[in-house]
Amino acid sequence: MSSGELLHIEPLDLKFPFELKKQISCTIQLSNKTENHVAFKVKTTNPKKYCVRPNTGVVLPRSTCDIIVTMQAQKEMPADMQCKDKFLLQSVSAGPGTTIKDITSELFNKEPGKLVEECKLKVIYYPPPQPPSPVAEGSDEGLSQSPTLLENDNPNNGFEATRSFSDSHDKSSETKSLVSKLAEEKVAAVQRNNRLRQELELLKRDIHKSRSGGVSFMFVIIVGLVGVILGYIVKK
Template sequence: MSTGELLNVEPLDLKFPFELRKQISCSLQLSNKTENHVAFKVKTTNPKKYCVRPNTGLVMPRSTCDVTVTMQAQKEAPPDMQCKDKFLLQSVVVSSGLATKDITPEMFSKQPGRVVEECKLRVIYLPPPQPPSPVLEEPNEGISPKVSFNSRSFNGSSEVKRQFASSDDKSAEVRSLISKLTDEKNAAVQQCNKIRKEIELLKRGGNKSQGGGISIIIVIVICLIGLVLGYLMK
């Protein structure tokens, strides 16, 4: 803060968070610490780059006035983010009946008997504000999800065990059925062999009666059943 005889100026550095292709503004506060009316004027070394509102004005006794400085959007950043632009704020005591529209540049020219106070201001470029960093989860947080995950793992393991148990039961049933069919096949084969021998005996005895014919038919049917069962067991 500048503590001149007429005005206090705060801040003395015009700080702009620099961003390409974006207008950026900052403010000055002028405080009149006298009982006089004080006129001011703001000048800059680069008037095409900045807009000052108001660039001239009056500060009443023991009062303040805010000045806004806007930097026009820039297409490129300066080397090393260093700015050589300067501002100069001039202030002078004026009569109490003077209006803002009556302020002229000649009032700030240095002449004998006129005190023109000057305050130089620097321009500083600041890096643009960074977005907040994501909050990392504490190691002791998230206990419930872990418990839930373990519970799901346990349930999944039980389900797999049940599936294997069910598979084992089915395998046992299949093995039992195969064993039963195998026994029936063997029995049928034995029966066929026995009947075949009987047929041979009948042939030798020359028995051509009706009963012999029926026996032959029964033998053929039983043999067919044995063949079908043998095919199913392959």
């Protein structure tokens, strides 16, 4: 790791688990140790081979920034897994309003009274981890006997496994059926609830209408009854 006055850089060695025809990435973390904005720029001796994102940027005060370095897929294995590629990370103090658009090559020019830090990073290749080799059959006498003893103790192992799978499948089917039934009941309950709300609303409207027109309705009924009685008396 590098600990300059502006940025703390980790790691200093870019390690790639080299594999043919495969893109490989590693991360560089920049930590701003100051109370000022710090602008940075990344250069490499082999720009066509690597992709750096971001290759320029601004690290805010007391904050961090990650840089992703991606090596393009390679068609040939390097001799002795050695790599001569190098990176250069430059950093300089910047004003509070500095943005990526303001970062130019001139910003990192060394001038009297101006602090421009430079940190060189090496590239290291190493072989990718190999998967564990399978154990040869019969290489361990004790292990080779264990399956035989299990098969002799319980010759129906295969059927038990199948039965266990069938049971779980039946349980799964029952569960799905129950969930489907509950979902249907929920939909029906919602529909009933909506109908009850509609009926309640209609009932409220009828009550309101009957209250507003109650006197005239009763008056009509009374007048009708009086007319019937008078007609009956006249007939008598």
